[in-house]
Amino acid sequence: MGSLVFAQTKDPFLAKPFEIYIDGGIGYAKNISPGIVSSASGGGDYTNGGISTLVRVRGSRNRFITVGLESGWQYISHLEQRNASATGFGNTDITASLSGIPIMGVITIQDYHIELHGSVGFYDLISHSTTFNTSVTSNTFDMAFTLAAGYQIPIGNNYILVPEFRWTRINDLQKSFLTLALRLGFPPLAL
């Protein structure tokens, strides 16, 4: 209840300047979707998942419910394939990577140091591939959803450290990730 009490800001008696809280995190995302087809011929040295970074901006760290925005960068997959088949064109080496930049709205519920986040928005998916010694960079926007849970560990001077567990679904890409991340919450930024 404590956090609810201290969160009350409607009353002019306790009015405070508007503040935003910025969190930054890094973690590892593991793909859990089955049946991924990496390239036309399949196979190769395929890495599915990787480093995931997150920046989350929200209105308060103390209120029971807050809303905010999150972004970042996620390494989705990488392929190194020698002598991959390309029907009608013989074989080629493939080097390809896929990453995503989330642009999401997030709602956070927090109490007793536990945070629950739900977010919805888009991933700007960026593919960079090299085949037949020619590179292509291409992108597309894809709807995405995230559910996350974390535990706040105060580390003094308004900093917090939050181990966070996150499930992400990127809709059209048909990929789901489980991410384990460590987030650092910075002191509020008064506006």
Add this chain to the structure above:
Amino acid sequence: MYSQPEQQHILDSTALLHFKSIYYPENLYSGEIAVSIGAAITIAPRQVVRDEIRQIPQLTANFRLGLPLGFGVGAQLAGNYIANQLSIKPSYSYSLNHFSFAVHTTPSLWLGTADFTGFNTLGMGFSNAVGASVGIHFEDFMITLSGEAITDYWHYTSFAVGTVNRRLTEFVGNAVTCSVEQDAFNGARINWGIRFNYTRPDYQLWLAFAETRTRVLTPEFFFGIIL
């Protein structure tokens, strides 16, 4: 840290305030009216519309009237000319501290018209969504989760001189809505949220004339200002 009087003041003022709400199940006072205006947009599922239809946001107006004994009635007008809908939502609600519950039924009449290049088409239909909501109220936030089962009762489509009536009563799918009502700026209240329709292609996609029997996920985002 706040002093003891400050904390007492806070505790007093933390007692749940009554807000006019559109989605939160707790009933309005008898005779009280809440109105909100806003917009909603449905994300068209790619497997239905491919890249041939761009969804146009709908303007929305929501009304809610509190009635005695926990009853209430809501109404929604949503439209963008191509797809327009009028819904009436009678409900019964019960509240317990921070929580509130409601059961409701939402009969809806929709009307769509397209008279631009390639179309001379008019469609209308009638459906009903029966559901229940649970809400939680903390501080100025009211979060509501609703589940609904949707049944189509009839469709009517005309294309120039040809007219087709379909009077089928069939269960077409479910919808889950998560809405948030909160303070925004200068004391104004806003509502926003997402509705996941898991149904046969819904009325907002009527121009796709999709005949797929499988249900598809069509998320709808909405936002409004409570007047």
Add this chain to the structure above:
Amino acid sequence: MKVLIIIVLCMTFCSCVDNNLPLPIPEWSENVDKLKNAVPIPEVLLHKLEGVYRVEQGKGLFGDQVVLRQFAHKITLACQTGTYFVFESGFVDSLAIFQGYWRFDLGTQTGLAELKVKKDFNAQTGDTSLVLSGSYYGNKGINGTPFELKFIRKFKDTSNTFLILDHHGGRNEYGLPYSENSLGIIPIAEEIGANGIELDVRLTKDNVPILFHDDNLSTNLVNGEFAIGPVNNYTLAQLRALCTLKDGSPIPTLQEAFDVILSKTSYQSLWLDIKTPETVSYVLPLQIAFLKQAKLSGRAIECWVGLTSDEHITNYLADSLHTQAPSICELDPPDVERAGSVAWGPRWTEGSLTNEAIQIRTEGKRVIYWTLDKAEFIVPFINHGNLDGILTDHPALVSYNYYSRN
């Protein structure tokens, strides 16, 4: 705990869904394949089975009556509900045996089926003694359900000139046996009632006309996660290295599709839906070469390049080859005149446009409505009569509604 289990199940479900994978055609295993030593039934004899039949047993998924049509050594049953059967045929002793499969065209139900009839069959109007009987099986194919058809009448129109054009093989989400716009689906569409096909054509980065519907690559149409964004960001070689269609086959070129149409089908019409105006000038030489090759091989087939915008028409008329390349115009009748098109393709959602359709037809041009997929919309268009064909995702449904007319 229950909530946690539900959440985990939902997350797992969301992690697995892919609605667009092909649904293979069920096949008879060798030990129950009655046709492996059968004597082929001559096409001319098989043709005598054509007509409208009443479903005496096994109505459920198939409705009250079916339309039976012959195609090469196969017969196809088109049902009231959109379900269809495709049977191979052969004589075994004193019986004509038909073995094949059925498929519900609006869902994913499919299974095996077999029918038999006495060898000396001949369907004649008024003769209701002709009965085909057999069984159909569910997806598991263990216990058969009795299925019996009784002949009612011959078709009103036996000319096979009404065009039923298949819309690029259907749509992946309907559980097709092969991907839409693939080489595999082209002959299949003919088996289920189409006598023409529409294919979507767009350009790769290196200006190769390929079959592909959408502007963008997506998991609806391709496998291969590194191929994303606009199709024309990639050369054909890059596309072939990075992705396949949902059935695992490479994205086909228009030239490859032409080869399949000439070698594996007997289509009467081919409609090339040109997705971008700049594609027009790359398609015309291929189209003309295809028509010449068809003529040389004695094949009567029309091939139209689709004009869907003013820009398409401008590019078409600016190309000196356009006089040899027939077109179908989807715009208004004056645009059909301007482009010198041989056919008009109005969108059905504009209505029947009866006066315009009559006028166009009096000029000797074809009128083909697109894309009609529901029986309740197909029937009024067939009944108004001022049309030469229908483009559809469900040729069996159009076939049923056209040929079952009394």
